[in-house]
Amino acid sequence: DGGITQSPKYLFRKEGQNVTLSCEQNLNHDAMYWYRQDPGQGLRLIYYSQIVNDFQKGDIAEGYSVSREKKESFPLTVTSAQKNPTAFYLCASSKSVPSYEQYFGPGTRLTVT
């Protein structure tokens, strides 16, 4: 999985609770990304960060929040405001801008009931 780790592999939460997904990379990449994958759909970008202490909203940022305090770490918080949080979440990193190859983590499957 290219030096990117995500934890946990599976996560279960009750509706109304916030939950934070971990993403760490040791590739010395500047850029990091969070995607959501639902059955039958392409990956959709939630947030991305091209540099420490800076991040930008992707296509479906509502109900999510991120931080980038360290180059190696880009945690994603799924808040109670996210209407349909159950999904497969993928973290990725690249050398810099998205035109460079992205390396993906193993993913976290979040189930909210």
Next chain:
Amino acid sequence: KNQVEQSPQSLIILEGKNCTLQCNYTVSPFSNLRWYKQDTGRGPVSLTIMTFSENTKSNGRYTATLDADTKQSSLHITASQLSDSASYICVVSFRNQAGTALIFGKGTTLSVSS
């Protein structure tokens, strides 16, 4: 509208056979096109990346082609193996006001049976 369409949606073949997956895009201005392999429950892994000037690129039994004029790409898998069973995702990179963005296809699910 920038879009990436993949076909077929799913495919079943016998071990040892060849197959070709298709990717058509309407993304502009084009930067590069990538093919990823995603095993069930895992993250995608890059197979090839092609720029505008590249027509063909191989990675072992995987060969990708790109026709930038017709905006079509294909991924050919030779002598398929059971381990080729996965989802194959076409991703097109394009330049926008923010810099560069990616459009992901929905993928083709390949099942190789013995």
